Structures are given as C-alpha cells and as structure tokens.
Amino acid sequence: QQQVKQSPQSLIVQKGGISIINCAYENTAFDYFPWYQQFPGKGPALLIAIRPDVSEKKEGRFTISFNKSAKQFSLHIMDSQPGDSATYFCAASNQVLKGAGNKLTFGGGTRVLVKP
C-alpha cells in the first residue's frame, strides 16, 4: 500500500518559473513531512520540512504548503533555476509513535527539469 502519493512524475519549467509538486498521504498519524532533493548518483538531501501545526513554511525559494484536512502537502520552487533540475521526493513519518524512530515513507518522486 503506497501511503504517500506524489504528482506529477515529471515537470518541465522555464527558468524563473514556479515548480509545484503535490503529495497526498493516507496515514493520519503522520506528523512530520520533509521534502528531499536528489541529483543523479547522489543520495537524497533534505530541503525543507513541515509539521501539521503550521499551514506553510518558507525557506528561501522553497515553500511547503500543508492542508491537514485534505491530507495533502505541496512544494513550491519559486524563481526556478537550471541548478534546481533534480528529482524531488516528499516523505512522511510518525515521530510520536514509540519506537517508530524517524522512519520515512517516501513518495514516488518528481523529476524536475528547468530549461534556461
């Protein structure tokens, strides 16, 4: 059972444009929602994360919007740059559950290509 669904699978955006990636989750016990960026041949790197007590978090050009009632969250990349071309993964975990650690469940990924 895929607990985190991510869309679109791929995205092409012009330099300076906005990239928007959406994720939906099923497990209402999730309480931590990070986004990771992965370049070819590298491991995922944390970009930004949010908890359900806030609806939006912004760090530089990256913004997470969170809708708890809809069980959805999204990543917005403002002023997209060619260097942002990578695969982006949303993820979710339940940090409160005893023994759960910070076990992340990942979405399927979105390959973003920013054209110069």
Next chain:
Amino acid sequence: DTGVSQDPRHKITKRGQNVTFRCDPISEHNRLYWYRQTLGQGPEFLTYFQNEAQLEKSRLLSDRFSAERPKGSFSTLEIQRTEQGDSAMYLCASSLDLGSLHFGNGTRLTVT
C-alpha cells in the same frame, strides 16, 4: 567530509553470490537507517538501528538480508544468495534521535 559514507559505491555480482555493504554514519548520530531505491522510485525503508539495537525491520527485508551495527557506530548490510531482483541502490542514513535524516550516496548493486 563528515557526512554519511558508504562503501563500495558500486558492486556487480553474479546471482547466488553474497555481498556486504558498509555504512559509516555521522559520528554523533545514534540512529542509522537502511533504505533501498530502485530506478525511478522513492527510497523504501528496510531497517533501522538505535545505537546497536535493531529496532524495526521491513517486510521487504527477507531472511536473505541481515544488518548489523555491532558497536553502535558503522553498520553492515549483507545479502546472501543474491537474486536479480536485489539490483537496486542501497542507501544508508543517520540521524540524531528524531532529527532529520542525512543520507549517504548509496551503494549501487547490480546482480547479473
């Protein structure tokens, strides 16, 4: 570089052989995680350790897979009697308690 280190970066093996991968986490991190990532997919959780104790194993971790973290520092992941379906990128991550996960660059396994 004080990040998560994985060795080897690439491993090609024949079906039926055993392979072992090593992960060196960030030194002060007490939690260590193994994930598997196939082409075009997100990482899938395999197992995690808190210090030397293995606290959870995924159903993906068949009995051909074994992971250890003997002294609470580095970890090894062994796959016995490899199958072609084991071909994937094996990622290691570490964290300090419930802090964010820091991933290594993975070991890419190809089973021929």
